[in-house]
Amino acid sequence: MLSKLAAVETNKIGKNVQMGEFCVISDGVTLGDNVTSHPNVIIESWVAIGDSVEIFPGTYIGKTPKGTGATSCPIEFIPQVTIGNNCVIDPNTVIDYDVVIGDDNLLGDGASLRGKARIGHHCLISRYVSVNYNTRTGNHTRVMDLPRITGDCEIGDNVFVGILVAATNDNSVFNGEYKNEKFTVPQIQNGAIIGSGASLLLGVTIKEGALVGSNAVVSRDVQPYDVVMGIPSKVTRNLKDRRQ
Numbered sequence: 001m002l003s004k005l006a007a008v009e010t011n012k013i014g015k016n017v018q019m020g021e022f023c024v025i026s027d028g029v030t031l032g033d034n035v036t037s038h039p040n041v042i043i044e045s046w047v048a049i050g051d052s053v054e055i056f057p058g059t060y061i062g063k064t065p066k067g068t069g070a071t072s073c074p075i076e077f078i079p080q081v082t083i084g085n086n087c088v089i090d091p092n093t094v095i096d097y098d099v100v101i102g103d104d105n106l107l108g109d110g111a112s113l114r115g116k117a118r119i120g121h122h123c124l125i126s127r128y129v130s131v132n133y134n135t136r137t138g139n140h141t142r143v144m145d146l147p148r149i150t151g152d153c154e155i156g157d158n159v160f161v162g163i164l165v166a167a168t169n170d171n172s173v174f175n176g177e178y179k180n181e182k183f184t185v186p187q188i189q190n191g192a193i194i195g196s197g198a199s200l201l202l203g204v205t206i207k208e209g210a211l212v213g214s215n216a217v218v219s220r221d222v223q224p225y226d227v228v229m230g231i232p233s234k235v236t237r238n239l240k241d242r243r244q
């Protein structure tokens, strides 16, 4: 049922769609079957949402970019957002333009996905996670509460990122220059685990099955199945026999 107090401008609506009060669904939006949009959801016209997606109050999908010159990254506005089937999008999530999200994903309260983000299938992007521009995850990956995943980051399948992790891509902040070609982003390969509060410095690769201990500062690549911890992080053992 569509609330009379919702502004629904699109006619591309599947069967059994529920729409709460004060939703604004722009002309051009596609909603699949069995979509539930709770009150106060805003969806811009370039958004396509699959079947059986539930969207909680305060969420904004398809946010337009605004550049005031204050941001260092130039804006390339590509008006498309695709959200797969069976996703749940919790309250106050913000999804920018040019984002593609696969099936069976859970986005936690206040998650923020910036332009060109790509999320695979069956992932958890938990509460207040910030996924920066052009970051990609594989499938069955879990990012717990509050990490900041830097732009261009590549995250594989079955990765676990603990609470409060920080991934960085840029040292040029110190001389005030924005030079895109100087960015070197961390990569997190399949099955890697990043412990809570760890800091991944620019350009490091956390290789398959590696484990980064809580609060480690990782300044060098971590080899497959190695455990590292400390500041700067050092290898303490290898888990290859236990994790394969």
Ligand SMILES: CC(C)(COP(=O)(O)OP(=O)(O)OC[C@H]1O[C@@H](n2cnc3c(N)ncnc32)[C@H](O)[C@@H]1OP(=O)(O)O)[C@@H](O)C(=O)NCCC(=O)NCCS
Binding pocket: 144, 161, 162, 163, 194, 195, 196, 197, 211, 212, 213, 214, 215, 216, 227, 228, 229, 230, 236, 237
């Ligand atoms: C790395 C980790 C898995 C432990 O690995 P481990 O090899 O089993 O280490 P142990 O517990 O046997 O400890 C070995 C030594 O390292 C120390 N140590 C353990 N974790 C450490 C860490 N993160 N940083 C620094 N030292 C650490 C221990 O105190 C111990 O020191 P000691 O030999 O002087 O007593 C664990 O400490 C960790 O960081 N887990 C991540 C937890 C997490 O973030 N979960 C997700 C929540 S969302």
